[in-house]
Amino acid sequence: xxxxxxxxxVDLDAxxxxxxxxxxxxxxxxxxxxxxxxxxxxxxxxxxxDVENPILVSSADGVGTKLKVAFMAGRxxxxxxxxxxxxxxxxxxxxxRPLFFLDYLATGAxxxxxxxxxVTGVALACKENGCALLGGETAQMPxxxxxxxxxxxxxxxxxxxxxxxxxxxxxxxxxVLIGLGSSGLHTNGYTLARKIVFEQxxxxxxxxxxxxxxxxxxxxxxVHRSYLNVLWPxxxxxxxxxxxxxxxxxxxxxxxxxxxxxxxxxVDRGSWTPGPLFRLLQRAxxxxxxxxxxVFNMGAGMILVVAKDQVDPVLQxxxxxxxxxxxxxxxxxxxxxxxxx
Amino acid sequence: xxxxxxxxxVDLDAxxxxxxxxxxxxxxxxxxxxxxxxxxxxxxxxxxxDVENPILVSSADGVGTKLKVAFMAGRxxxxxxxxxxxxxxxxxxxxxRPLFFLDYLATGAxxxxxxxxxVTGVALACKENGCALLGGETAQMPxxxxxxxxxxxxxxxxxxxxxxxxxxxxxxxxxVLIGLGSSGLHTNGYTLARKIVFEQxxxxxxxxxxxxxxxxxxxxxxVHRSYLNVLWPxxxxxxxxxxxxxxxxxxxxxxxxxxxxxxxxxVDRGSWTPGPLFRLLQRAxxxxxxxxxxVFNMGAGMILVVAKDQVDPVLQxxxxxxxxxxxxxxxxxxxxxxxxx
Numbered sequence: 085x086x087x088x089x090x091x092x093x094v095d096l097d098a099x100x101x102x103x104x105x106x107x108x109x110x111x112x113x114x115x116x117x118x119x120x121x122x123x124x125x126x127x128x129x130x131x132x133x134d135v136e137n138p139i140l141v142s143s144a145d146g147v148g149t150k151l152k153v154a155f156m157a158g159r160x161x162x163x164x165x166x167x168x169x170x171x172x173x174x175x176x177x178x179x180x181r182p183l184f185f186l187d188y189l190a191t192g193a194x195x196x197x198x199x200x201x202x203v204t205g206v207a208l209a210c211k212e213n214g215c216a217l218l219g220g221e222t223a224q225m226p227x228x229x230x231x232x233x234x235x236x237x238x239x240x241x242x243x244x245x246x247x248x249x250x251x252x253x254x255x256x257x258x259x260v261l262i263g264l265g266s267s268g269l270h271t272n273g274y275t276l277a278r279k280i281v282f283e284q285x286x287x288x289x290x291x292x293x294x295x296x297x298x299x300x301x302x303x304x305x306x307v308h309r310s311y312l313n314v315l316w317p318x319x320x321x322x323x324x325x326x327x328x329x330x331x332x333x334x335x336x337x338x339x340x341x342x343x344x345x346x347x348x349x350x351v352d353r354g355s356w357t358p359g360p361l362f363r364l365l366q367r368a369x370x371x372x373x374x375x376x377x378x379v380f381n382m383g384a385g386m387i388l389v390v391a392k393d394q395v396d397p398v399l400q401x402x403x404x405x406x407x408x409x410x411x412x413x414x415x416x417x418x419x420x421x422x423x424x425x
Numbered sequence: 426x427x428x429x430x431x432x433x434x435v436d437l438d439a440x441x442x443x444x445x446x447x448x449x450x451x452x453x454x455x456x457x458x459x460x461x462x463x464x465x466x467x468x469x470x471x472x473x474x475d476v477e478n479p480i481l482v483s484s485a486d487g488v489g490t491k492l493k494v495a496f497m498a499g500r501x502x503x504x505x506x507x508x509x510x511x512x513x514x515x516x517x518x519x520x521x522r523p524l525f526f527l528d529y530l531a532t533g534a535x536x537x538x539x540x541x542x543x544v545t546g547v548a549l550a551c552k553e554n555g556c557a558l559l560g561g562e563t564a565q566m567p568x569x570x571x572x573x574x575x576x577x578x579x580x581x582x583x584x585x586x587x588x589x590x591x592x593x594x595x596x597x598x599x600x601v602l603i604g605l606g607s608s609g610l611h612t613n614g615y616t617l618a619r620k621i622v623f624e625q626x627x628x629x630x631x632x633x634x635x636x637x638x639x640x641x642x643x644x645x646x647x648v649h650r651s652y653l654n655v656l657w658p659x660x661x662x663x664x665x666x667x668x669x670x671x672x673x674x675x676x677x678x679x680x681x682x683x684x685x686x687x688x689x690x691x692v693d694r695g696s697w698t699p700g701p702l703f704r705l706l707q708r709a710x711x712x713x714x715x716x717x718x719x720v721f722n723m724g725a726g727m728i729l730v731v732a733k734d735q736v737d738p739v740l741q742x743x744x745x746x747x748x749x750x751x752x753x754x755x756x757x758x759x760x761x762x763x764x765x766x
Contacts, residue, residue, distance in 0.1 A: 125518045126515050126583070127483050129483065131481060138472050140471070142467055143527070144580060145562050149566050174467050186483060190578070218483055219484060221486050221578065225487075239483075241481065341465065
């Protein structure tokens with residue numbers, strides 16, 4: 085009685101079939117610089133000719149335990165969008181537009197429909213962000229992941245002209261902070277949010293979320309939005325001094341990352357009202373206010389740093405693009421973030 | 426009694442401390458094109474000026490359940506090297522040399538010494554392969570991963586001049602296959618290997634492996650080697666028609682990926698003897714011979730496809746570089762791989 089890889093829990097044929105199903109999805113994201121099809125060892129992408137003196141900007145990210153909510157809700161088409169948009173925002177804050185993306189999907193069993201759902205989300209968001217899905221790895225790791233669980237990570241490469249890199253050097257004291265709204269928790273704080281919602285409030289994914297009148301699963305799976313299309317025109321015109329993507333660590337953990345040495349920021353938390361989900365989590369979980377701002381984005385997903393004389397025109401352009409931006413503070417001598425309230 | 430992120434299992438301070446410790450490791454891999462330090466949202470890397478008409482080649486990979494062996498052996502400094510070398514080989518087969526690398530490390534608890542060990546391996550291999558460690562993500566996902574477990578994925582970007590891309594178009598019938606030795610199981614077949622070694626043979630990581638006279642953990646953690654330094658001179662001189670990295674799927678799963686439509690290969694399995702580890706696994710596990718060649722590299726980690734008149738000089742150069750290459754078959758009309766024995 086012999087052993088085979090399949091009996092050991094790895095189904096190479098299912099992996100092949102899933103790969104075939106993914107090919108057309110991936111093909112839909114190809115652009116004129118994509119030189120390879122899925123299936124090669126490495127994906128090929130030509131450095132675009134229209135970026136003068138190109139600098140590559142790259143970032144790796146995961147979805148974190150937001151995945152657990154997807155498992156509970158049995159919904160797998162949103163986490164890929166979270167991942168791509170998160171990565172797009174992370175290179176956008178250095179001034180780069182995305183070129184291509186690769187994903188890493190590790191799972192216990194190779195459920196073709198789940199894999200296809202996840203990668204559909206990835207491919208869709210790639211398309212929305214003008215980014216080629218150049219390749220990826222789908223790993224079967226039985227006895228590592230539960231059969232119906234998976235982890236998902238992504239890698240993005242973008243490009244920016246050397247003269248347009250945002251590296252903090254444009255920022256000065258007196259520059260103004262403009263906030264842009266988030267679309268929910270994005271991909272941060274889920275370990276705490278899940279503890280509050282599922283353990284302490286005792287809710288289930290298909291229950292209605294109090295005050296929000298939407299199912300808990302839907303609320304917690306709201307897709308991490310991309311700021312590329314809204315901010316790209318402003319970046320092209322070099323009207324932004326810096327951008328901070330509010331991810332793990334919240335505003336105090338992320339805003340200082342894009343300020344030069346010797347500068348900090350004052351943030352007026354009274355300048356906006358975090359949405360009902362944040363208030364609910366704070367109250368139900370009895371979470372300290374400062375801890376809330378360290379764990380969650382609190383409704384501010386992206387922060388722009390602009391010159392004082394650019395505030396009004398930038399606000400106007402953002403409003404014309406459908407945003408509801410607000411002035412949330414300013415850059416000052418010092419370090420880190422202090423709250424003005 | 427309030428909630429905090431730390432009580433929920435996420436230790437942002439430990440993450441910060443680990444990041445600080447990693448900075449110097451990462452710094453040791455910087456090169457003249459690395460424009461950013463760790464801590465930015467995206468890593469910055471200039472497209473090298475010495476690659477004419479540059480094509481970017483990118484790949485994502487994981488270590489698979491070889492990680493389980495690392496957990497059992499309590500040894501965390503090798504898996505990062507496996508990962509980097511695997512990725513380096515994957516882009517090498519398209520003709521590219523590595524530019525930069527990013528890692529994704531997801532763990533249950535943030536054990537700083539384990540994280541540092543893993544990333545030390547990553548950084549060391551990056552250095553060995555002339556590749557900048559440009560960034561990465563370390564994710565704390567309690568109740569997703571066990572406290573002492575983690576998953577590790579990597580992502581590489583390399584470059585090749587458009588005229589030197591290996592895309593199969595150089596390969597013709599009659600071309601000869603040259604095998605290069607592997608350094609053990611590399612990163613494939615571990616689910617089956619672990620089942621045979623730990624379940625069926627009942628061995629533990631610190632037991633001695635029969636016939637090999639080395640600890641089981643050491644044997645199974647032998648580092649996936651990089652073929653970059655040995656093959657780069659031959660690639661520069663355009664003496665190789667194609668390269669196949671023998672990973673998951675073995676020779677029949679990987680060699681056809683680099684052959685053009687209408688061509689297959691005949692492989693003579695009698696032309697080399699797989700090392701004692703493969704024979705042991707086959708015998709102890711009662712694994713069918715063809716299944717062995719589909720799951721494991723069987724001692725052939727990289728296959729070169731060269732013109733007939735290049736065989737002798739290439740063999741000679743490889744031997745001079747310290748390799749023990751052998752002629753293992755040839756390209757023929759048809760498709761896929763058939764065995765000549």
